[in-house]
Amino acid sequence: MGNQLFQKARETVAIATEASTGNSSVDPQKALDVAKNALTSAYANSTDAEKVQLRQMQDDLDQLQ
Template sequence: MGNMLYQEAREAVARAELLALAAETDIQKEAVQKEIQRAKNALNSAFHHSSTAEQEQLGQMQSQLHNLTTMGQFE
């Protein structure tokens, strides 16, 4: 079945990235901010319950979120 927390974190990061790509209005940008926060929370939850390899990938996902917040007005 795999690590559900890891999968949830991966999906949350993907959702945040997709929303960020399409965000044009202030309401859409607010939705991106909320999804980024959800993704950060999911990453934190998953990290402590993951293997070393998964933790490395979670770190990469965290970098992706960081890039979203620095590239756009999503922080």
Template sequence: MGNRLFQEARQAVELAKMSDGRDSERMIAIAKNALSSAYANTTSAEQEQLSDLQKELEQLETR
């Protein structure tokens, strides 16, 4: 099954990437929170993936 918090963080980032307009800011904030929650409870490999997801969120913010 895997790490639930890690999976939720990945899903939150995907939802943020699909959002637009006013909803985008809220979805990015939710995704950031999910990433933060997941980070402490992940393996080093998962942490690398979370770091990549964080970079994707940063790119969304600059749009």
């Protein structure tokens, strides 16, 4: 089944990335806020390996700002 919070974080980061490039009708700032929230939620409930990936996703979001 996997970590649902981790999956949600990955999805929201992808949406935020797409929105920041203008390839989506989603508001980029709102998508970024949702992705950051999802990352925070996922981090508290993740394995060490997932945390490494979540930190990379956070770095990716930081570059979008």
